[in-house]
Amino acid sequence: MTRLTRQTPNRTLRTLQREVDGLFDQFFGRTDGGDRDTSAVWSPSTDLTETDDDYRLRLDVPGMSADDISINLQNRTLTVxxxxxxxxxxxxxxxxxxxxxxxxxxxxxxxxNAVDADNIEATYDGGVLTIHVPKTKESTRRQIEIQ
Incomplete structure (x- = not known):
């Protein structure tokens, strides 16, 4: 008798992801059953978008106030x-x-290189920190007509 088994490749990936998550949790001392260590490091999810005029970074930082967040710029390095x-x-x-x-x-x-560092702005609303980084006039995209 031939036996049919359903193959689910995603199940293997999910299992691997759970195992990797478990290793990280063990390494950083986190468990599901109790408080996580308050000194644990976490990283907010971030979206980066670009338009012709600017870059926008959006970081998910729910449960925080604007006073809990620091944004610094040194040379071309933006640190949040x-x-x-x-x-x-x-x-x-x-x-x-x-x-x-x-x-x-x-x-x-x-x-x-081509950002206007003097005009970077940040807003915080609904748990999302948005950083607006304008481009310099020289770096904005423009259409060139073919002669």
């Missing part, structure tokens, strides 16, 4: 850092599962 503190459980309350990351984060981005 901060710290998200964990919410303590109340007396008589034990954490059953903690998945949100807490602690410090540090993201560094190397900017191209």
């Amino acid at each position: 850092s901060g710290e998200r503190t964990s919410e303590r459980t109340e007396e008589g309350e034990d954490a059953v599962r903690v998945e949100r990351a807490f602690g410090t984060f540090h993201r560094t981005f190397t900017l191209p």
Whole structure:
């Protein structure tokens, strides 16, 4: 009798991802059953978009205030850092599962030469930090007509 088995390649990838996540959790001392170490390093998810006039970075940093975040520019290196503190459980309350990351984060981005560093702006709304990095006039794209 021939036996048919359903192949699911994604299942193998998911299993591998869980194993790798488990190794990282063991290395950094994190477990699902309790508080994560407040000194743990985490990295906010970031989107980078480009238009003809500017670059925009959007970092997911929910649960933080603008005062918790620092943005620095030195030479062409833009550094975003901060710290998200964990919410303590109340007396008589034990954490059953903690998945949100807490602690410090540090993201560094190397900017191209042709940005207007004096006019970089940042806004924070709804847990998303948006950094607007304008390009210099010389670096903006322009259409060249063929003669």
